[in-house]
Amino acid sequence: MLEVRGIEAAYGSSQALFGVDLAVDEGQMVALLGRNGMGKTTTIRTLCGLMPARAGSLTFLGEDIGGLPAYRIARRGIGLVPEGRRCFPNLTVRENLLATARGEGWDRAAVARLFPRLEERAEQMARTLSGGEQQMLAIGRALMTNPRLLVLDEATEGLAPVIRHEIWAAIAAVKARGQAILIVDKNLKDLLPLSDTCVILEKGRSVWRGNPDDLAADADLQDRYLGL
Ligand SMILES: Nc1ncnc2c1ncn2[C@@H]1O[C@H](COP(=O)(O)OP(=O)(O)OP(=O)(O)O)[C@@H](O)[C@H]1O
Ligand SMILES: [Mg+2]
Known part of the structure; x- marks a missing residue:
């Protein structure tokens, strides 16, 4: 590939x-x-x-x-989750996801199933998210391109153990697809x-x-x- x-x-x-x-x-x-x-x-x-x-x-x-x-x-x-996350700070979670949406498979509903916290914070500005939530958003945003x-x-990097655990579980689920x-x-x-x-x-x-x-x-x- x-x-x-x-x-x-x-x-x-x-x-x-x-x-x-x-x-x-x-x-x-x-x-x-x-x-x-x-x-x-x-x-x-x-x-x-x-x-x-x-x-x-x-x-x-x-x-x-x-x-x-x-x-x-x-x-x-090729869908990138960059070092340092780089979410669009002044867009909401929903807007960050819609900004890159393309193709079929991964859509907002699928990303919400992967990261339920993102759906709870759909109307929140990305800059107000915690580091872990920003990483979830960066992953969701890359998946929305259906790479x-x-x-x-x-x-x-830099995430608390409990959040790291959630991210690894999500990566395993994505890989399993x-x-x-x-x-x-x-x-x-x-x-x-x-x-x-x-x-x-x-x-x-x-x-x-x-x-x-x-x-x-x-x-x-x-x-x-x-x-x-
Ligand atoms: N913007 C930059 N300008 C000049 N040199 C840079 C720049 N970014 C990285 N480098 C240099 O390029 C080399 C490779 O850096 P790179 O960031 O690719 O490493 P890395 O393996 O990702 O490191 P880390 O584990 O710290 O993220 C290093 O010597 C670094 O100092
Ligand atoms: Mg690096």
Whole structure:
């Protein structure tokens, strides 16, 4: 479904990616891992068209998406839950969801079943929501685009344990519907059991790819690349 090959990217003269490879198949969940500053967000920004790839290729559903503007990549079916959530602060919950609505499957009723709290707060401004509620809204907003691939950057960062639990349950439910997912999160205990494949980044390069059981069982690998 998605194939990222050898991508390089830079912020001005400061290169951040030096060769990232990863692939996501239909119905799969791929975890993108690595310590702080290793290039996870930059990889996601590049594949969503939010910054250019200087080298390498990006193929989605058999077509080259490298160089397309972000809105076109979104229309082709990549739905992003960005780091920091980025809900539209001065729109209500309902308006945030309607703003991106497209296609069939995920609609407001389906999002309300996934996150009942959002429905209770439908007329509340997004800026007045708690962090956890904003994350639910960011996920709901991405689902409203009915993406072929859902991308989550820091799915549960900074959230209280009880809210994290709700978010993981929702991600598991979304995955169970066959949704392909690319996800970044530091909470391996919740992330690995749901994932089909892991890709580790180190200083802007993909350095390891494998299955989550092998990573969970390998303390050296975790220590070397994840600082655990
Ligand atoms: N706006 C920016 N301008 C310049 N350099 C940046 C910018 N954003 C990120 N970088 C640099 O690019 C590199 C990769 O950062 P990136 O945000 O992709 O890492 P990350 O793996 O997502 O980290 P984290 O786990 O902290 O979210 C880092 O060296 C970072 O300092
Ligand atoms: Mg990041």
